[in-house]
Each structure stands twice: as C-alpha cells, then as structure tokens.
Amino acid sequence: MAATAELEPGELIEVFKALGNPARLQIMQWLKDPEAHFGAYEPIADRRTVGVCVTHIQAKAGLAQSTVSSYMSTLERAGLVRPTRIGKWTHYRRDEERLTRLAQAIGTTV
Numbered sequence: 001m002a003a004t005a006e007l008e009p010g011e012l013i014e015v016f017k018a019l020g021n022p023a024r025l026q027i028m029q030w031l032k033d034p035e036a037h038f039g040a041y042e043p044i045a046d047r048r049t050v051g052v053c054v055t056h057i058q059a060k061a062g063l064a065q066s067t068v069s070s071y072m073s074t075l076e077r078a079g080l081v082r083p084t085r086i087g088k089w090t091h092y093r094r095d096e097e098r099l100t101r102l103a104q105a106i107g108t109t110v
Contacts, residue, residue: 011079012102012105012106014077014078014079015078015079015080015102017074017078018074018075018077018078018080019078019080021071021074023061023063023067023071024071024074024075026061027057027061027071027072027075028075028080028081028094030052030057030060031051031052031081031092031093031094032094034047034048034051034052034093035047035048037060038052038056038057038060041053041056041059041060044086044087044089044091045084045086045091047093048093049093050084050086050091050093051081051082051083051084051091051092051093052091052092052093053089053090053091054068054069054072054089054090054091054092055089057072057092072090072092075092076092079095079098079102080094080095080098080099081093081094081095082094082095
C-alpha cells in the first residue's frame with residue numbers, strides 16, 4: 001500500500017466497495033472482537049494472532065461456503081483482512097495496521 005499521503009483513489013474505492021456489502025461489513029465487525037463473536041466455536045488456533053476459521057465465519061453468517069469464500073477474497077483484495085492457512089483451513093483476521101492507515105487517509109482525503 002502507498003504511504004498515507006500517496007494513497008491512490010483506486011485503493012479507497014476498493015475498500016468502499018468491499019465494505020458496501022452489509023454481510024462483508026458485518027464480518028469485519030465480528031472480526032474486530034473474535035472472542036466475543038466466535039466464542040461458541042472451538043478454535044483451531046489462537047483467534048487473536050491467527051484469526052477466525054472460515055468455517056466459523058460461514059456458520060455464524062449462515063451463508064453458503066462459496067459466498068463466504070468470495071466475500072473473504074473481496075475483503076482480502078481490499079487489504080482489510082489477512083489470511084493464514086493452518087492445515088486445510090484458512091483463518092482470517094483484520095489488518096489493523098492497514099485499517100488505521102485507511103482511516104487516516106479518509107480523514108485527509110475525503
């Protein structure tokens with residue numbers, strides 16, 4: 001990603017598109033506090049450092065696996081989440097560093 005002052009308009013547009021979907025926005029909100037929102041699911045790895053298993057996101061969202069995979073790919077392309085593969089499972093966590101830079105860029109750009 002470019003430095004905050006040099007943030008490309010296309011990067012902001014990708015973020016806004018990704019968050020423009022209510023389900024993707026809800027997933028981002030859940031991932032902000034994974035223990036509170038996914039505590040009912042047995043973790044495969046530490047949720048804070050590795051993230052939440054995509055199967056747990058799918059179960060909580062009540063959406064098809066293909067839909068959740070597509071949503072997570074969109075969030076990843078926008079730079080909002082980071083994937084980590086553990087065995088056959090992909091885990092996702094928010095990229096808080098990038099989210100902070102985006103918030104700063106929005107504050108100075110918009």
